[in-house]
Amino acid sequence: DAKTTQPNSMESNEEEPVHLPCNHSTISGTDYIHWYRQLPSQGPEYVIHGLTSNVNNRMASLAIAEDRKSSTLILHRATLRDAAVYYCILRDYGGNQFYFGTGTSLTVIP
């Protein structure tokens, strides 16, 4: 019941920007878009979330399409520490249901 589609893997050069896409064509009006990432041998960690407007925080930016059927996680300057699996998740507002898909495995090339 993941409701999101992401590429299985992506590569980026170190210090280059990275754009990680996510499709969620069945998103409802009350679904928030969350991004988590999972470093090797660790549990997932929160990256960013948004509803309609683009969002920025110290880790990343989230660009949400006007029709909300897709979004993009932007890492402005990839570092080797950003190599991880990135998950795009929909969460109903007020609900506590988080369903993970298979995510995108990001490789950062030195």
Place this chain on the structure above:
Amino acid sequence: EAGVVQSPRYKIIEKKQPVAFWCNPISGHNTLYWYLQNLGQGPELLIRYENEEAVDDSQLPKDRFSAERLKGVDSTLKIQPAELGDSAVYLCASSASGTGNTGELFFGEGSRLTVL
């Protein structure tokens, strides 16, 4: 502030043996989750608690898996008897209810189970 604590980090058992995992969520977090993660896959929800109540256990294989969250704080996940296919990482997560549009999940490091 301490994060979500899980134990043991690693467990190796023979098939048909029982095993239990323990999770201590972040203080004050009402919602607790147990996820199973197979190699190369995303986490799959097993059960979600709101305080002491299991509100979503539809994916928990109840013939061999059981979970409890006494007093709405710590939780244990048990498998009895374990099968080879249960080899995976078991992740615990917690979140604070009433966070409105935040709902950030905090995960522990996981318990890696190997069934021989």
